[in-house]
Amino acid sequence: MGSALLKGLSKADGYTLTACDLDPDALESVAEYSSTTTSDPDVAAEADVVIVAVKPDIVMHVVDDIDLSADQTLVTLAAGVSTDVIEPHTDATVVRIMPNLAAETGNMAAAVTQHSVTDDVRAILDAVGEFVEIDEQQMDIATAVNGSGPAFVFYLLNAMKQAGVDGGLEDEEAKTLAAQTFKGAAETVLQSDQSIDELIDAVCSPNGTTIEGMDVLWDSDADEAVVDAVSAAERRSKELAMESEDE
Numbered sequence: 473m474g475s476a477l478l479k480g481l482s483k484a485d486g487y488t489l490t491a492c493d494l495d496p497d498a499l500e501s502v503a504e505y506s507s508t509t510t511s512d513p514d515v516a517a518e519a520d521v522v523i524v525a526v527k528p529d530i531v532m533h534v535v536d537d538i539d540l541s542a543d544q545t546l547v548t549l550a551a552g553v554s555t556d557v558i559e560p561h562t563d564a565t566v567v568r569i570m571p572n573l574a575a576e577t578g579n580m581a582a583a584v585t586q587h588s589v590t591d592d593v594r595a596i597l598d599a600v601g602e603f604v605e606i607d608e609q610q611m612d613i614a615t616a617v618n619g620s621g622p623a624f625v626f627y628l629l630n631a632m633k634q635a636g637v638d639g640g641l642e643d644e645e646a647k648t649l650a651a652q653t654f655k656g657a658a659e660t661v662l663q664s665d666q667s668i669d670e671l672i673d674a675v676c677s678p679n680g681t682t683i684e685g686m687d688v689l690w691d692s693d694a695d696e697a698v699v700d701a702v703s704a705a706e707r708r709s710k711e712l713a714m715e716s717e718d719e
């Protein structure tokens with residue numbers, strides 16, 4: 473996730489980006505997107521905004537190892553790790569975000585804790601996509617919707633692509649048509665004043681093709697399967713929260 477943020481931010485003006493990782497291969501893979509690479513956390517800790525992008529079970533140890541002051545901002549993105557758990561371990565302002573991998577292309581959907589977000593963090597999130605400011609209690613559901621969400625969308629997109637292949641399209645053709653359709657539909661939802669039901673209606677010509685497919689979807693449990701997937705991810709985020717509080 474850290475490399476996706478680095479790649480996205482490297483295309484924005486005004487950032488000096490220090491990449492820190494203990495794994496030399498990981499550092500090498502982001503060198504061209506970074507102003508500096510280092511395996512020394514103390515060097516990374518000199519930044520105004522320090523983003524700790526490690527697994528939830530080690531985030532606390534990494535925070536303990538760096539010495540930040542009150543005029544710095546520590547951004548945590550670990551699933552299930554709350555600001556309450558981090559704050560006693562640092563003097564910095566702690567901002568929790570739930571990003572996603574589309575940071576890499578500047579299309580990230582992110583949630584951020586409204587009680588602690590700073591203008592610096594707003595600017596970072598704005599530079600790589602769209603964000604919403606939420607109550608921290610809503611972070612588990614945001615983690616499921618926009619953090620894990622790309623995987624769920626890839627799955628649905630693949631089903632659409634496979635249907636195209638089964639119908640006789642070449643693999644690359646089906647991938648392009650399915651992916652661009654998801655992208656275009658998402659952009660329409662973001663830009664339109666119409667409700668999603670109204671947008672569905674606009675695609676359904678009277679006695680046309682779309683309504684035949686929509687009737688199949690409306691009669692199916694497809695929406696419930698999506699809700700179940702999101703709920704499972706949300707439940708796991710809550711479990712991770714309990715595990716981090718017990719540490």
Ligand SMILES: NC(=O)C1=CN([C@@H]2O[C@H](COP(=O)(O)OP(=O)(O)OC[C@H]3O[C@@H](n4cnc5c(N)ncnc54)[C@H](O)[C@@H]3O)[C@@H](O)[C@H]2O)C=CC1
Nearest residue numbers: 473492493494495498525526527528549550551571572619
């Ligand atoms: N992968 C995703 O789509 C998303 C991940 N996240 C969160 O991002 C965090 C990282 O997840 P991933 O990027 O998937 O894991 P990852 O395993 O791909 O990346 C973690 C990186 O941290 C490095 N690392 C480990 N210990 C370190 C230390 N002490 N100092 C510096 N670097 C160290 C590792 O070498 C590795 O390159 C997790 O807390 C996860 O909850 C949040 C949103 C989306």
Ligand SMILES: O=C(O)[C@@H]1CCC=N1
Nearest residue numbers: 550551615619620621
């Ligand atoms: O699967 C995970 O735990 C991380 C957090 C959200 C997306 N990936």
